[in-house]
Amino acid sequence: MTLRGGPRPPRFAAWLLARTVPERDREALLGDMTEEFAVRAAVSPHAARAWYRRQVAGSLVANVARWRPSPRAFRRKGDSMGRSLAGDLRFAARTLGRNRWFAAAVVGTLALGIGASTVVFSLVDGMVLNPFPYPQPDRLVTIGSEFPKLGRELSFFENLSPAEFRDLARDTRSLRDVVAWDMGHRQVASSGAPEQVFTAFWWGDAFATLGLPPALGRGFSAAEVHRGERVAVISHRLWQTRFAGDAGLLGRPLHVNGVPFTLVGVMPPRVLVYDTDLWIPMPVSPEGFPRGQRQFQVLARLAPEVSLAEAQAELGALASRTEAAHRQALPEYEGWRLRAVTWTEANVRTLRPAATVLAGAVAFVLLLACANVATLLLARSSSRRREIAVRVALGASRKRLLRQLLVESLALALLGGMAGTALALAGVDGMAAALSELRWLPGEPAVDARMLLFALCASLAAGVLFGLAPALHAVRDQVQGALRVEGSASTASVGRLRLQRTFVGLEVALATVLLCAAGLLFHSFLRLQRVDRGFDSRGVLTFRLTLPRERYDAAAVQAFFRQLVARLAAHPAVSAAAAGSQFPPMAFSRTQLRVEGTAAAGADELPSAFSTLVSEGYFRTLGIPLLRGREFAADDTLGRRAVAILSESAARRFFGGVDAVGRRFRMGGDGEGPWYEVVGVAASAANRGLDRAPEPEVYTSFAQDAGGWNQLFVLARTAGDPRALVPDVRAIVRALDPEQSVYAVQTVEQAFAALALPRRIATGLVGGFATFALALALSGIYSVVAFAAAARTREIGVRMAMGAGASEVRGLVVRQALPPVLAGIVAGLAGALAAARPLQALLFEVRGSDPVTLGAVSALFACTALLAAYGPARRASRLDPVRALRAE
């Protein structure tokens, strides 16, 4: 069945197809598309939309080629007009067909400009500006917190405790529908084998806060949550893939970790929070947690008429009151801040720098494409002067000539527009596919019709304006003295040359900015490659398992993972295996520390560190060198002395210069709990990715964990391709417990790559744009020099007849290119310095104004520019003076 608001074909592609399909096939073809889309969407709405876009992109040219000019359209203004317009079109087609390379250059430039700008703006709009489908997204806020005492910057995840949530819900007037939530993994089954599903747990009515009710059935109310009722809402995706879209499932039991829940609703397509597929009430009341244990996120709506600033002020007051009341017991409250930030902003702030840079770069590309089209058309108009002169002499009216040139430019611009549209559709599709791997990203790029329209208009305007300007020139010229012998330096060609040079200067400037940006990004990329990871990240496969607490107590969890690691280590392809609660570069779990012999308060910053539970062999598996002391051993078990290993940065931070081995600390902010004795110090691994310095990290032994931590990553070092191990991993897990399934399967290298993806996309796209810009600028330089040389053929002939050597002639011609190129590079460098600030957020250990990069880029550009100018100069220097003097 289909659902109201169920998957629909991509809007813009459908619109475009309906507009371009020839009338005779409209009904059959559109019907076919609707029919097949429905079939495909039932399997995967995403793949179906991609298919639809591919179909439209692949059909555009064939559809448009079948248009027949309807005779009636031409007859409106009299028969002769219609016939002559058709004649103009035919003539334009013939002329462009004869000048295939010129036509291809114009159409290709326009297509790339339109395609690139539409793809990038679609990406920016879909991923960063408007990623969420919730109504009034600017009123939906999440509450961030900062703890300067713990060295914690503004964070939005696992950042608030139940007591803090209660204060927010109870004591603020600027927020309403305040809900707390958390995420985790659950096994879901209605019949058949259970499936591991990423789950959100809500304390409160999330559907009211988000502003979106389920598409099918209902949500759950705050009262139901508080009563602890077992109700569940699933995502549209899970409903389709797992339950075949069966609406009869509503009201039926759904087993979550083996416990029966009632399925009450299905969310609309694409409304997911962090890729969660199952929403259930929070299993335990948050009231039961201590004030210092922060593991929730908070979502809320701004109350009507309240601005974000007003909410901010109220949160400031609340934070001060809390600090005054609880600072004695919880010293981390000193100077803490609460901040309301829109949900969109909180999610896209890491993407924003890349988006800004890309949007800026692509605006340059569009501008450059227009400038290049202008240069091409100007160059071409000069070669048509004689043709136009002949036609004027034969009695063509000025209006008639203008119309013909207009038709020609329009035809070019339209062809470019069509090719650009096809490119945009295919590009957005490719981007959507590349990004669908990153499942935490909120948005999904869809073709931005407004941007496409804008780019089409810009290119159309450029084509018409510059197709027509030389035409006006030519017409005025010729009317003055039709068929006059072309002067070597007539005023018209001097003017045109000046205009062409201006455009080349503009192209050079734009290309310089893009090349500098690309150079800086590439420089950062090289720097990042050289960052020491602190361990050997290659050849390690990781996956995660969450054992249901309903069936596994603490001892059973320990036994399960011990067996799993042992069996994995026995595999012939595996050289070492271990388990850990997190691994670099993806550490997330932190704790406060109390170091023996230091006061709890008083220091500027309370000690805090990533805390990681690891099994025996963790350091060996990841190849983290042990600098002092020993690894965890088999006899570090529960009941024995609690031991810990520190990362080098943690040892330095908490114990200064002295040897940390043998010293003791406690975990948690309350100063209770067991003492841990440091038995070893390991090298600092890149636990926050390559672009941020490693945080202090404290490792404790999983075998000594009494809390029954039930979800762990398992790591296996292999000799060959780690991915080849995956089927065997699944078999080993199935043999231990057929109901458990592994998830988050990836290699450590892939984890690094995923973190670097926004930067890599920005670097790759800006690099591509810069290459395109370089090619355009060089072709512009070439054409302006060639044109100038041609215009001065006779002068060159005279000079050579008077004894000028080849090198002097070459110098004379190359010098034509120097002023616009130099002026362009200088202007471009100024532009690059201005662009340094937005670019800085994407750079690593390279300043936006880095003189080495900027200097190298501009020197290289100047050299290639001279090379481009050298070609026509060489040709000019080989002129036969006699023939040159007789030219024209």
Place this chain on the structure above:
Amino acid sequence: LHDYSAVPRGRFLGEFEQLVLLAVAHLGDEGYGVTIRREIEARTGHEVAVGPLYATLERLEAKGWVTSRAGESTPVRGGRARRHYRLEPAGVRVLAEARRTHERMWKGLVLGRPAR
């Protein structure tokens, strides 16, 4: 600009034209846009776009090799009618001729194993 249906496309059947004709032949009475595309995609492993397909069908129809009739409209098609295509005797002849041409061209030819 061009009336493609009137332009002679050379003496030989184009490759895509041939694929479409063969798909129509395979499908008998079941041939319409969706099934023809699926038939070609299933047998060649390449995706086929609707636009070129309908352009080709129009050409084949203009040459008298296939004929079409309006079919039923269903809700799943947004109420739009199908258009069914059938192979005509002239189409059978041209396919047979194409096959004979191919066979004559291949006859007596032994090519080395293609490099892998």
